[in-house]
Structures are given as structure tokens and as C-alpha cells.
Amino acid sequence: xxxxxxxxxxxxxxxxxxxxxxxxxxxxxxxxxxxxxxxxxxxxxxxxxxxxxxxxxxxxxxxxxxxxxxxxxxxxxxxxxxxxxxxxxxxxxxxxxxxxxxxxxxxxxxxxxxxxxxxxxxxxxxxxxxxxxxxxxxxxxxxxxxxxxxxxxxxxxxxxxxxxxxxxxxxxxxxxxxxxxxxxxxxxxxxxxxxxxxxxxxxxxxxxxxxxxxxxxxxxxxxxxxxxxxxxxxxxxxxxxxxxxxxxxxxxxxxxxxxxxxxxxxxxxxxxxxxxxxxxxxxxxxxxxxxxxxxxxxxxxxxxxxxxxxxxxxxxxxxxxxxxxxxxx
Amino acid sequence: xxxxxxxxxxxxxxxxxxxxxxxxxxxxxxxxxxxxxxxxxxxxxxxxxxxxxxxxxxxxxxxxxxxxxxxxxxxxxxxxxxxxxxxxxxxxxxxxxxxxxxxxxxxxxxxxxxxxxxxxxxxxxxxxxxxxxxxxxxxxxxxxxxxxxxxxxxxxxxxxxxxxxxxxxxxxxxxxxxxxxxxxxxxxxxxxxxxxxxxxxxxxxxxxxxxxxxxxxxxxxxxxxxxxxxxxxxxxxxxxxxxxxxxxxxxxxxxxxxxxxxxxxxxxxxxxxxxxxxxxxxxxxxxxxxxxxxxxxxxxxxxxxxxxxxxxxxxxxxxxxxxxxxxxx
DNA sequence: TCTTGCAACTTACGCGCGTCACTTGCGCGC
DNA sequence: GCGCGCAAGTGACGCGCGTAAGTTGCAAGA
Numbered sequence: 001x002x003x004x005x006x007x008x009x010x011x012x013x014x015x016x017x018x019x020x021x022x023x024x025x026x027x028x029x030x031x032x033x034x035x036x037x038x039x040x041x042x043x044x045x046x047x048x049x050x051x052x053x054x055x056x057x058x059x060x061x062x063x064x065x066x067x068x069x070x071x072x073x074x075x076x077x078x079x080x081x082x083x084x085x086x087x088x089x090x091x092x093x094x095x096x097x098x099x100x101x102x103x104x105x106x107x108x109x110x111x112x113x114x115x116x117x118x119x120x121x122x123x124x125x126x127x128x129x130x131x132x133x134x135x136x137x138x139x140x141x142x143x144x145x146x147x148x149x150x151x152x153x154x155x156x157x158x159x160x161x162x163x164x165x166x167x168x169x170x171x172x173x174x175x176x177x178x179x180x181x182x183x184x185x186x187x188x189x190x191x192x193x194x195x196x197x198x199x200x201x202x203x204x205x206x207x208x209x210x211x212x213x214x215x216x217x218x219x220x221x222x223x224x225x226x227x228x229x230x231x232x233x234x235x236x237x238x239x240x241x242x243x244x245x246x247x248x249x250x251x252x253x254x255x256x257x258x259x260x261x262x263x264x265x266x267x268x269x270x271x272x273x274x275x276x277x278x279x280x281x282x283x284x285x286x287x288x289x290x291x292x293x294x295x296x297x298x299x300x301x302x303x304x305x306x307x308x309x310x311x312x313x314x315x316x317x318x319x320x321x322x323x324x325x326x327x328x329x
Numbered sequence: 330x331x332x333x334x335x336x337x338x339x340x341x342x343x344x345x346x347x348x349x350x351x352x353x354x355x356x357x358x359x360x361x362x363x364x365x366x367x368x369x370x371x372x373x374x375x376x377x378x379x380x381x382x383x384x385x386x387x388x389x390x391x392x393x394x395x396x397x398x399x400x401x402x403x404x405x406x407x408x409x410x411x412x413x414x415x416x417x418x419x420x421x422x423x424x425x426x427x428x429x430x431x432x433x434x435x436x437x438x439x440x441x442x443x444x445x446x447x448x449x450x451x452x453x454x455x456x457x458x459x460x461x462x463x464x465x466x467x468x469x470x471x472x473x474x475x476x477x478x479x480x481x482x483x484x485x486x487x488x489x490x491x492x493x494x495x496x497x498x499x500x501x502x503x504x505x506x507x508x509x510x511x512x513x514x515x516x517x518x519x520x521x522x523x524x525x526x527x528x529x530x531x532x533x534x535x536x537x538x539x540x541x542x543x544x545x546x547x548x549x550x551x552x553x554x555x556x557x558x559x560x561x562x563x564x565x566x567x568x569x570x571x572x573x574x575x576x577x578x579x580x581x582x583x584x585x586x587x588x589x590x591x592x593x594x595x596x597x598x599x600x601x602x603x604x605x606x607x608x609x610x611x612x613x614x615x616x617x618x619x620x621x622x623x624x625x626x627x628x629x630x631x632x633x634x635x636x637x638x639x640x641x642x643x644x645x646x647x648x649x650x651x652x653x654x655x656x657x658x
Numbered sequence: 659t660c661t662t663g664c665a666a667c668t669t670a671c672g673c674g675c676g677t678c679a680c681t682t683g684c685g686c687g688c
Numbered sequence: 689g690c691g692c693g694c695a696a697g698t699g700a701c702g703c704g705c706g707t708a709a710g711t712t713g714c715a716a717g718a
Contacts, residue, residue, distance in 0.1 A: 005704090007704060007705085008705065009704080017667075018667070018669080019668090019705085020667080020668060020669080020670095021667065021668080023705070023706060023707075024706090024707085027706075029706090031707095032707095033666065033667090034665095034666075034667085035666075038667090053704080053705070054389070054447065054704055054705075055385070055388075055446055056384070056387075056388035056389040056394070056447050057385075057389050057673090058704080060383070060385040060386050060389050060673050060674065060675090060705070060706095061672075061673050061706045061707085062673090062706060062707095063673075063706095067446060069429070074415060076408060076411070077411050082405065082432070086432060086434065089432060093436075098431075098442065099431075099432075100398075100430065100431055100446070101430040102428075102429055102430070103411070103415060103418060103428075103430070105415065107419065108419065108422055113427065117427075117429070117446070118383065220604040220605055220608060222608045222610075223608075250605075253610075275550075279551045281551075281586070334674090336674060336675085337675065346697075346698090347698045347699080348674095348675085348698090349676085349677075349697075349698060349700095350696085350698075352676060352677075353676090353697090356676075360677095361697090362694085362696065362697095363695095363696075363697085364695085367697085383673090383675075385673085385675095386673070386674035386676090386703090387675060387676080388703090389674080389675075389676095389705090390674080390677080390702075390703050391675080391676060391677095391703090392703075
């Protein structure tokens with residue numbers, strides 16, 4: 001019923017040339033001399049027939065596809081990641097590459113992915129467990145871009161976690177806080193990020209010659225916030241680096257319930273620059289990653305990798321995160 | 330360097346059979362009699378060689394892939410959608426189908442997608458604009474599942490928007506509210522959902538014989554909340570249906586700043602069942618979609634469609650949304 | 659007039675796989 | 689001893705495309 005697919009053969013017939021010519025024209029093959037007249041004829045025919053080359057055939061013969069897959073672990077997606085993904089997609093677009101996302105979890109191993117798709121590149125976000133990582137590296141993916149949380153891991157540093165932590169701690173210190181706390185997210189899946197950021201806070205504290213941060217678990221539950229606040233108060237903590245803005249906002253609420261004021265009773269800095277943070281009372285200071293920039297860099301790397309250029313392992317500079325100073329510290 | 334790809338040919342050689350036999354064994358071809366001994370030999374060889382059939386070749390010869398693509402518009406992703414996506418993926422998995430996500434925006438037309446991938450099915454979430462929709466339908470996708478917001482549109486109803494709105498309004502009415510407001514999200518990309526939900530609220534009001542809802546724009550900005558609250562107060566509104574929990578929580582804050590109490594001064598119901606809502610003060614009543622169930626149904630539909638069974642256009646029953654009564658109404 | 663050369667094509671092969679149609683081997687009944 | 693039937697397995701084609709290698713036609717140089 002849907003009428004057979006339009007193939008290059010049909011276009012060739014319509015344009016009165018051979019299939020090879022069609023292919024040369026449509027792919028701008030460099031080593032072929034093709035007069036403008038036939039080129040136009042072919043283009044014309046392809047357009048009217050609405051010809052679209054079949055991906056699988058293309059891949060089969062070229063040995064590579066135009067698909068880039070980004071592996072997203074099954075964390076709760078924040079607001080930043082989707083923006084990054086969009087930026088990557090727009091960065092890839094002019095080079096004819098399409099971005100697809102694939103969520104991976106422990107239950108559904110990624111291994112079967114190569115059966116389904118032959119990606120030109122894979123962007124791995126966070127680790128998938130040693131076994132999966134290994135099989136990923138051994139697979140015949142054209143290019144594999146690994147994004148890491150810290151400068152300690154190998155790969156391209158996406159969210160410079162240590163730098164983030166440092167900025168948070170330094171911001172608090174700049175406002176006179178000498179005893180610092182860290183609000184650690186309970187969700188185990190976020191531990192990778194959290195470790196890096198906490199490390200940054202630790203380093204900054206050491207450099208500033210103050211005590212290492214006092215870590216408390218905090219989730220969305222107000223009870224956890226209250227407990228943490230009490231613990232910090234008792235040990236004289238005056239400023240807290242929160243893993244992210246959501247947790248920081250939960251602490252805001254906890255402080256309000258405890259009749260405490262921000263930043264006089266406790267200073268706060270978050271991460272992510274959520275819209276809500278700017279409107280909190282008082283406005284929340286935060287370390288903001290720049291999704292546009294991050295996405296752009298990832299896309300550039302992928303394009304370079306796909307084109308066979310050596311990858312290199314430069315780190316993202318701190319241009320991609322910015323401290324947004326507001327009034328919560 | 331990476332050493333040539335392992336093909337079915339290699340497996341055949343290793344197992345001492347022909348390539349055809351390998352293919353029959355690995356695909357469990359029904360019309361072939363294959364003794365257990367050779368079957369084992371082939372499996373064994375495939376395993377030790379770590380043979381993975383090349384997707385594109387498979388697709389090319391079978392004419393269909395094992396990839397299901399879900400088109401996600403570029404709204405800000407909430408917390409529900411990712412959960413739905415995960416549920417879809419798990420539902421697809423046992424049938425050998427892999428789920429990939431593709432964000433689409435106005436700038437990057439989906440049309441080129443069929444060049445990159447030959448999906449077994451496409452799940453369309455929301456509309457992409459008339460032109461895109463049309464080209465999507467005309468393409469040779471095996472199966473296209475369209476998800477709609479209201480019973481008015483064609484397709485499978487994913488989030489029963491009208492039903493959602495009704496539940497919200499009825500909940501308020503059950504607690505004595507006779508004059509109802511609606512908090513409309515400013516983000517234009519959410520208008521599709523919002524229209525459906527508001528329609529539900531309208532219907533419920535009509536059925537209950539009370540005034541139609543008084544609509545106010547509310548975003549993340551507290552200023553919008555304050556303005557809306559003032560307007561509702563002035564016109565005697567006592568209960569408000571918020572587009573979602575985030576907006577409801579913003580209204581919470583606004584009410585607190587205005588020294589007003591929930592639900593005595595203004596009752597509130599949200600949608601989505603965000604973790605924060607349960608911990609709000611007082612806990613937020615909300616209409617909760619069930620991501621697991623929704624995902625399961627989508628997956629079932631897709632599997633049926635891919636297997637060539639007629640789709641049907643049954644609507645999702647209200648089992649997929651549940652009113653969670655807490656204390657904010 | 660006969661090469662030589664180059665632009666403008668075309669022919670034909672291979673990518674890796676599914677699968678149809680066909681062959682082979684072998685036990686069985688007559 | 690021979691034809692028959694069926695289990696077990698193979699040969700070969702086609703999917704749609706990129707592209708290397710080959711072919712044709714025609715103008716220019718000798």
C-alpha cells in the first residue's frame with residue numbers, strides 16, 4: 001500500500017543517467033567532473049521524487065553512519081543536561097550528524113546497542129560499570145568520547161567538578177565563613193558528581209587553611225534538611241556548599257522553619273542555577289555550568305573524532321562554569 | 330588496528346557449517362530443523378568469537394530495524410517523562426526492541442531522521458507542526474504511534490489531560506471550594522498540555538454548576554505568583570488548580586510571603602507528584618500520572634504495531650492517573 | 659590522419675545479512 | 689534393490705548504496 005520506496009535507481013531513471021552518477025552528484029564526490037547541467041537534472045529529479053537514501057544501505061557500504069549516540073545514565077535528569085544535549089545536537093547538525101539519546105540502566109545493558117545501531121560516535125556520560133565500559137572500548141565504534149567528572153578520571157572533563165567545589169568554598173570564604181559544611185545528595189547515582197565537587201571543596205579548605213568540610217546527607221525530604229542544619233549548627237558551621245540548587249532550596253525551607261536567617265545564621269551556595277534559585281528569598285548564590293558552551297565543545301570533539309583527527313584530552317577550562325554571586329552567602 | 334570485524338562467515342567457519350545455518354540458528358528460524366548438537370556448536374562459536382551481527386546489514390536485508398525512536402519535543406523535561414521513557418524501554422526490551430530518544434526542535438527538522446535511522450516504530454509525543462507531521466506520516470516508518478493530550482486529537486491519549494483537570498477541580502469542590510482559579514504556565518511550549526487540563530477543569534465546573542475557572546499566568550517567578558494570588562483574592566477565588574506541582578509550589582511561597590495560609594486562605598492542587606510536594610507545608614494534593622503504567626502501555630502498543638497487528642485507538646483509562654489527597658485543599 | 663588526453667559518464671563489485679530454493683544423506687517399506 | 693520422504697544443510701540472490709576501475713566521445717596536438 002505505501003508504494004515502494006524511492007531508490008537511487010528511480011532518480012537515475014528520471015534524470016536519464018546511471019545510478020553511479022546520481023550517487024556522485026548527491027554526495028559531491030570530489031574526484032568526479034560533473035557539468036552543472038546534469039548536476040541540476042539529478043538534483044531536480046531527486047527533489048521531485050523526494051528521494052531519501054536508505055540509511056542502512058549507506059552505512060553498510062560506507063562502513064560508518066551519521067548517528068551519534070549519547071549514553072545517559074538513569075539519574076534523575078536535571079535541567080542542565082537537557083540543555084547540554086540540545087546544544088550538542090545543534091553543534092552536530094551542520095556536519096550532517098544526528099544526535100540520539102539512550103538511557104542506560106543496570107538492567108538493560110548497552111552491549112546490545114551496537115546490534116541496533118552503528119554509531120559514528122558514542123558519547124559516554126559517567127561510567128557504566130567496568131564490564132560495560134570495557135566492552136564499549138573494544139567495540140568497533142568509530143569514536144568514543146568519554147566524559148568525566150574529575151580531572152582524575154580519564155576522558156574529557158564535562159562538568160569540572162573539582163573546580164565547581166572550589167568556587168563554592170571560595171565564595172563562602174570570601175564572605176567570611178571559616179567553618180564550612182557540605183550537603184551531600186543521598187541518591188547514590190549522583191555519587192560520581194558529588195565526590196568530585198566535595199573534593200574541590202576539600203582542596204579549597206586546605207588551601208585557605210580552614211577545617212575540612214563537615215559532610216551531611218540531604219535529600220528532598222525536609223527531615224534530612226533539619227537534621228543536617230542541627231548538626232552543622234552544633235559544630236559551628238556557618239556556611240554550606242550544597243550539591244545542587246534543589247538541595248540548597250530544601251535547606252532554605254529547613255532554615256525558615258527553624259526560624260533561622262540566610263545568610264546570617266547559615267550561608268548557602270548551590271550548583272546549577274535553577275530558575276527558582278534566582279527568585280528565592282534571599283536569592284541563591286550558585287555555580288552555573290554553561291550548557292551552550294559545554295554542548296558546543298562536546299560537539300566539536302565528536303566532529304573532530306569522527307573525521308579521524310586525534311582526540312587529545314584537553315580539559316574544559318573554567319570558562320564553562322561561573323560563580324553567580326547573589327545574596328545567600 | 331582494531332582487527333577486522335567478526336562476521337557470520339567467521340562463525341560459520343569456526344563451527345564447520347555454512348553461513349546460512351549460522352543465520353538460521355542465531356535467529357531461531359522456525360521452518361528449519363536443526364539438531365541440538367549443531368545448534369550448540371554454532372552458539373558456542375558465536376560466543377567465543379563474540380559475534381555481533383551488523384545492524385545495518387540486518388536492516389538492509391530484513392527491511393526493518395529493531396530500533397524504536399521516541400520524539401521528544403524540546404520542552405523542559407519534567408520528572409515524569411524520563412520515568413515514562415525508562416518504562417517504555419523496559420517494556421520494549423523483552424521483544425528485542427531498543428529505545429532511542431530524539432529531541433526535536435523547530436530548528437532541527439526531524440525529516441532527516443529517516444536518513445540516519447530506519448526505525449521499526451516512531452513514537453511521536455505532541456505535535457511537531459503540520460508540515461513535519463505530514464512528512465512523518467508519509468514516510469515509510471513501520472509503525473507510528475502518536476500520543477495526544479486530549480481525547481479531541483487523534484492518537485493514543487498519553488496523559489489524559491481532560492481527566493486530569495476534572496480530578497483537580499472535583500477535588501477542590503469536594504472540599505467546599507465554589508470559586509476556582511487556574512494557574513496557567515507561561516511557557517508556550519506547554520500550551521498543548523495546559524489547554525487539555527484547563528478544558529477538564531472547565532467541564533468539571535460546568536457539571537458542578539459553578540463559575541468557570543479564572544485563569545492567571547504563573548511561571549517560576551514569584552512576582553507572577555503574587556500577581557495571580559492578588560487577582561484571585563480580589564475575585565473571591567478560594568481554590569486553585571495549578572498546571573503542575575512546580576507552579577503550585579511557587580504559589581505556596583507567594584502565599585507565605587503574603588501571610589496567607591493553605592488551604593484556609595487558598596486551596597491548591599498540582600499535577601505530577603513531585604517529591605517536594607509531599608514534603609511541603611502543608612503537603613500538596615496532586616494528580617499523579619503513573620509513569621510505569623503509561624510506559625507499559627506505550628511499549629505494548631509499539632510491540633503490537635511492529636508485529637503488524639492493527640493499532641486501534643483505545644484511550645488510556647483513568648487508571649493511569651490518580652488523585653493523591655493530601656492537605657493543601 | 660592518427661594518436662593522446664581528458665571530461666563525462668557507466669559497469670560492476672562488495673558491504674553483511676536473511677532467506678528461498680535446492681541438494682545431499684539416509685532409513686524405510688515394498 | 690529401488691524409489692520415496694524427510695531431516696539436515698548448502699548455494700546463491702537481493703536488499704540499496706558507495707566507489708574503483710573501465711569505457712566512450714570528442715577536441716587538441718603532432
